[in-house]
Amino acid sequence: MSAEQEKKKFSPDINENDKVFKTIFRDCSDVVFRELMISGQTKLLMIYIDGMIDTESFESNVLKPLIYEGVPQGLGTIDSIANMCEQSLFSIMQISRLTDFDATVESILKGSVAILADGDATACLADIKQVETRSIEESSAEPTLRGPREGFTENLRMNTTLLRRIITTPKLKMKSITVGTLTKTEVVISYIEGVVEPKLLEEVQYRVSQIETNGILESGYIEEAIEDTHLTPFPQMLNSERPDVIASGLLEGKVAILTDGTPFALSVPMTFWTGLQAPDDYYERSMYVLMTRLLRFVFVIFGTTTSALYIALTNYHQEMIPTKLMISIASLRERAPFPTIIEVFMMEVVFEGLREAGLRLPKTIGPLVSIVGALVIGEAAVRAGIISAPIVIVVSFAGIASFIVPRYRFGFPLRMLRFPLIILSGMFGLFGLAAGMIAILAHLTRLSPFGIPYLTPVAPLVHGWIKDWLVRAPRKLTKSKAK
Known part of the structure; x- marks a missing residue:
């Protein structure tokens, strides 16, 4: 020795x-x-x-x-x-x-x-440790009208207990790994034996064990360290502070990653359609879910393309707009000193700034500032002749449509993609908008976090899972994957 x-x-x-x-x-x-x-x-x-x-x-x-x-x-x-x-x-x-x-x-x-x-x-x-923790409360980031009101806390053992209460089987495994040379943060990898794919589990465990960093303060550190690629705006892992959401992922064969010190757990992997699904979808009747999901998908498309489509039609394809509507738009734009693309860009940036201000300000005045700010700035800009009224309507509609995304974090890439689509539409009209949408679709088809295609179950088509895409089939027509 x-x-x-x-x-x-x-x-x-x-x-x-x-x-x-x-x-x-x-x-x-x-x-x-x-x-x-x-x-x-x-x-x-x-x-x-x-x-x-x-x-x-x-x-x-x-x-x-x-x-x-x-x-x-x-x-x-x-x-x-x-x-x-x-x-x-x-x-x-x-x-x-x-x-x-x-x-x-x-x-x-x-x-x-x-x-x-x-x-x-x-x-x-x-x-005989005793660390003060907050009590179990309802998730503020993922509110629901129907369903459990419990949310994860910063205490890791309390979070694993919440999962155990939902999935009461010894097949629910919890493997602990210590990450961070200075913080020595305990990370738990959870899965259901016999349901999870062995290759997926092995890959997740390997990536987490290979993390080399001084400290892990939140699950976001782990997410960024183990994701497949950083060159995409789309999240590759679902983060949630609802135990029922994580438990649902475990029952589907996914792997959960819980980190000590944060109420947000990760579910691996994530698909595009998961970001558009809300917890309420599984607690309401299937016919209600069909209507709300259809409305959600339509508004997501509108929220991403409305501003770019307005620029393309008013600048390059006026013949596609009804004559009376085009005359009305042209008359309102007479006093506008900037081109349409500049006006849209200005209003989009202001809208995003107001949204961020509403999040960062104290809760008592945050919503007031964002709402009053939008009304005052929009009205003042139109009266001063800086911005035309149709631009305010279009940008407001696009912004409101983006709020319908149930996963707040999944709305980030959809909002980010509006800006390159606006540029393409301003340069090439509908051809630029179509080229941008095709490029986004091609990127989504190439994205495969942890070996799972991002557009599953649509591309590639998976017959068993297609029942839970646009339509959530009634319970009698679906079968559990649990063994």
Whole structure:
């Protein structure tokens, strides 16, 4: 064994161990070093982080037995704290023994109490951590009219428990991986054995295990590290803070990734149609779902192409617009000082700015600023003759149509793609718009996150899953994939 490895091991001299720990935790004011003498003979050293342990449990289950009872006798050979831990003589469920500094320091940082005794080269670790977390609340990012009201929290174990309550089978597996050299964040890969594809599971585990970074603060770090390509605006993994959404993905054979410290879990892989599906679709009757999904798909197309289509028709294809409507548009545009494409660009940028302002401002004034700002700016711009009235109507309709996307994050690429389509329409008319739509469609057909085509089940056509595309077939006509 090398000298460096020797230094990592505990010494029988408690004073030497004390010096090493104080060097490691130098300038850490929240780390508590507590010395204790048992029966005036045995010296103990307890190390823990103030605020991360259950103080009452620590005093009643650890301190009182040691101070008032000492090392128990009559139970065989018990001559050290290590023996007490080994024979479970502390009334704490999780007790472990360690012999090296690195593992002990990591346990202390996660909320354990390290107990060292003079003359013993081992440490007893008592897991009595207590970290304050918020209670289970309804998801604010994914509201529903019908369905569960529970949402994930920042506590990883609470999140895994919520999944266990929904899928009560031992086939639901939870594999833990530690990621981040400094944060040492616990990441859980969850799947249902016998339902998930082995190749998909193996690929997800490999990519997560290969992440090399100093810290993981949110599941977005993992998402960006394991995605197939960064050269696409479309998300390749679904993020959700609803346990029922993640559980639904697990039942379909997907893999869930839960990260400690964030309420957003990842579901791998994601398809284009998943981004357009809402949780309510599976809680309402199939006939209602048909109407809402059809409306949703139509508005998504309108929201992406309306501004570009207006530019193409008014600039290049006036003959396609009814005469009276074209005369009305032309009369309203007489005072406009800018070309149509410039007007549309200006209003699109202002609309996106108001949307972002509404998100970042305090909740009490955010919606007020965004609504009042849109009304005041639009009305003032039209009255001043800077922007024509049809432009305000077109951009407002496109912006409202983008809000119908149930996954807020999936609306980002659809909003981003409006700008290149506007440029193409301004340069080449309907031909440019058609070329842009074909390019987007070609990109979607080439995108295959984790080996699953992004347009599944439409391209390629999957007969079993096509029942849950535009139409959600009644339950009697669908079969579960669970084995």
